[in-house]
Amino acid sequence: MSDPQSPVVVVEDLTSGYGSKVIVEHVSFTVRRGEVFGILGGSGSGKSTVLKNIVGLLPPLGGRILIEGQDPYALSHRKRRELLRGIGVLYQQGALFGSMTLAENVELPLHEHTALKRHARRAVAAAKLHAVGLAGYEDYYPDEISGGMRKRAALARAMALDPHLLLLDEPSAGLDPITSAEMDKLILRLSSVLSITFIVVTHELASILAIVDRAVMLDKEARGIVAAGTLPELRARTDLPFVRRFFARATPEGGDGDAGA
Amino acid sequence: MAGPERNGAQLDVEKGGDGTLTLVLRGRLAAESIARVWERGRRALRQRPGARVQVDASGVTYCDGAGAAMLVDFDRTCARTGGRLELRDFPEAFQPILDLVRPELREPPAAEPCPPWESVATFVGRRTVELLRDARSLVGFVGEVTVAMLHAILFPHRVRWRDVLRAMQTTGVDAFPVVMLVSALLGLILSYQSADILHRFGADVFLPFGLALSIVRELGPLMTAIVLTARSGSAFAAEIGTMKVNEEVDALSTMGLDPTRFLVTPRLIAAVLVTPVLTVFANLAGLVGGTIVGTLQLGLPLVTCINEMRKALDLTDLFGGLFKALVFGTLVAAIGCHRGMQTSGGAVGVGAATTSAVVSGIVLIALADAVLAVVYYHLGL
Numbered sequence: 001m002s003d004p005q006s007p008v009v010v011v012e013d014l015t016s017g018y019g020s021k022v023i024v025e026h027v028s029f030t031v032r033r034g035e036v037f038g039i040l041g042g043s044g045s046g047k048s049t050v051l052k053n054i055v056g057l058l059p060p061l062g063g064r065i066l067i068e069g070q071d072p073y074a075l076s077h078r079k080r081r082e083l084l085r086g087i088g089v090l091y092q093q094g095a096l097f098g099s100m101t102l103a104e105n106v107e108l109p110l111h112e113h114t115a116l117k118r119h120a121r122r123a124v125a126a127a128k129l130h131a132v133g134l135a136g137y138e139d140y141y142p143d144e145i146s147g148g149m150r151k152r153a154a155l156a157r158a159m160a161l162d163p164h165l166l167l168l169d170e171p172s173a174g175l176d177p178i179t180s181a182e183m184d185k186l187i188l189r190l191s192s193v194l195s196i197t198f199i200v201v202t203h204e205l206a207s208i209l210a211i212v213d214r215a216v217m218l219d220k221e222a223r224g225i226v227a228a229g230t231l232p233e234l235r236a237r238t239d240l241p242f243v244r245r246f247f248a249r250a251t252p253e254g255g256d257g258d259a260g261a
Numbered sequence: 262m263a264g265p266e267r268n269g270a271q272l273d274v275e276k277g278g279d280g281t282l283t284l285v286l287r288g289r290l291a292a293e294s295i296a297r298v299w300e301r302g303r304r305a306l307r308q309r310p311g312a313r314v315q316v317d318a319s320g321v322t323y324c325d326g327a328g329a330a331m332l333v334d335f336d337r338t339c340a341r342t343g344g345r346l347e348l349r350d351f352p353e354a355f356q357p358i359l360d361l362v363r364p365e366l367r368e369p370p371a372a373e374p375c376p377p378w379e380s381v382a383t384f385v386g387r388r389t390v391e392l393l394r395d396a397r398s399l400v401g402f403v404g405e406v407t408v409a410m411l412h413a414i415l416f417p418h419r420v421r422w423r424d425v426l427r428a429m430q431t432t433g434v435d436a437f438p439v440v441m442l443v444s445a446l447l448g449l450i451l452s453y454q455s456a457d458i459l460h461r462f463g464a465d466v467f468l469p470f471g472l473a474l475s476i477v478r479e480l481g482p483l484m485t486a487i488v489l490t491a492r493s494g495s496a497f498a499a500e501i502g503t504m505k506v507n508e509e510v511d512a513l514s515t516m517g518l519d520p521t522r523f524l525v526t527p528r529l530i531a532a533v534l535v536t537p538v539l540t541v542f543a544n545l546a547g548l549v550g551g552t553i554v555g556t557l558q559l560g561l562p563l564v565t566c567i568n569e570m571r572k573a574l575d576l577t578d579l580f581g582g583l584f585k586a587l588v589f590g591t592l593v594a595a596i597g598c599h600r601g602m603q604t605s606g607g608a609v610g611v612g613a614a615t616t617s618a619v620v621s622g623i624v625l626i627a628l629a630d631a632v633l634a635v636v637y638y639h640l641g642l
Contacts, residue, residue, distance in 0.1 A: 193360075
């Protein structure tokens with residue numbers, strides 16, 4: 001069992017981008033076990049790029065990433081796969097396979113990574129779908145359900161292998177406020193019940209205020225972190241124009257008060 | 262006893278004299294460690310249908326979602342056989358996980374019922390209706406395309422010529438090597454197949470004659486069209502299909518742009534322009550391929566080959582073939598775009614549209630070729 005005090009993810013002096021184009025540089029932060037950690041920022045600030053670095057899809061141009069003390073990019077293919085098995089990812093569009101039912105989507109990682117028989121995989125899939133409020137929808141196809149339900153089904157798939165770390169890329173994007181609030185509630189519930197560490201990439205203020213414990217704020221102009229800390233700490237940084245502008249929408253007057261928190 | 266699996270999941274089955282069954286679970290109940298324990302537990306439950314079952318979970322040190330799903334499955338298996346399951350001493354720390362995955366006692370919404378097996382008559386009827394609907398939709402599409410093409414002729418400055426040039430590049434220039442290769446090989450094969458029989462009758466000299474006629478009138482346009490169907494028809498369907506599922510086509514409509522004029526017209530113009538040109542080169546490659554066999558295999562002088570080909574062909578043959586190519590090119594582009602516009606249902610839909618574009622394209626080419634053969638015959642061409 002991992003040390004409860006040890007950090008789950010450590011990002012050290014990360015520089016990242018695509019080809020020669022640098023998106024973020026000198027980014028460092030630590031994600032503690034059991035917290036909901038936010039990577040915040042506007043469009044194009046590099047939030048999703050950092051997420052891709054963490055999940056092993058994009059090697060950093062500089063610096064390093066440690067997951068449970070191990071650098072995924074320095075490991076052999078087998079060990080890296082083993083390490084990433086403990087991570088679940090919810091993609092922005094859900095990324096459910098349209099040719100499979102919801103249960104089959106959830107069963108897929110179980111089929112690949114466990115020795116469970118078909119009926120057992122099915123039972124686990126049903127349980128995961130139940131956990132996200134989709135009991136009875138096992139045999140539906142993704143295009144037969146609503147956008148919010150698709151997101152929840154994708155979350156069930158991300159949880160299929162009971163990961164200790166879940167990364168959510170814009171979990172509320174494209175959802176109406178009520179469905180978005182339900183999604184936030186679900187994340188909080190899963191966080192408290194399953195003790196999963198969450199990294200949430202988002203620019204949705206309502207979600208940030210509802211679920212995030214600590215966060216870093218990325219800025220496109222600065223190509224990196226402009227502020228970091230707990231939400232009250234972040235909101236107190238009124239000296240930073242970007243932070244002020246970012247949180248301005250949370251208050252009815254457009255000021256820097258606490259309304260809406 | 263099921264031995265401890267990786268990280269130590271363990272199950273002991275104890276059968277009591279009073280008909281009770283006790284499953285003693287120990288260790289770590291996680292997805293990677295419970296496969297054997299799960300199977301053994303189910304087997305034990307099925308062997309004692311209707312039994313009173315107690316699951317002693319006092320030795321469980323860890324339980325994740327999969328472990329909780331196993332306990333729920335045991336409960337269901339027990340209930341199905343008329344028994345009753347009692348979970349004892351389950352660690353308090355993991356109770357919330359069990360609560361999270363335990364199904365509530367309510368009827369789940371009914372899934373779409375599976376369609377029952379249909380009879381042959383129903384199947385034939387359904388497919389016929391589908392075919393007729395498809396034909397009607399194709400007729401509608403032909404109408405839209407005709408209007409769009411007339412619009413392009415009347416207002417050429419409104420055509421997106423940059424898109425036309427790009428489509429000509431992919432449909433024509435990029436297809437050039439493969440069309441040349443296939444046609445040259447076809448001429449070669451045709452000559453080899455004919456050489457033996459012609460040689461037996463001492464009619465070697467007629468090889469270039471027959472080759473020229475078959476390549477220029479029939480096989481050149483046909484092979485070009487088939488290559489275009491595989492390369493460009495499928496590409497058109499995939500491009501437009503992806504745009505359709507990404508709602509880009511809808512976006513065009515809402516912006517007041519006619520998707521047919523915007524997406525189909527440039528591709529159609531490109532295909533109409535490049536197919537005859539490609540066919541000329543395909544004819545040339547086929548004739549060269551056949552001539553190589555004629556001179557090297559049958560020992561015919563090159564001059565004889567060329568003279569025989571010139572005797573065999575006149576302009577009617579060439580233009581007859583090129584007209585066919587024009588018709589085939591139009592069909593390939595139109596059906597590719599049409600299938601793209603019909604796409605629905607994500608990645609699977611795009612795949613289906615692409616396949617359908619190729620299959621429909623080849624069928625339509627064969628049909629058009631047959632019709633043109635009859636027309637040419639009656640016109641004495």
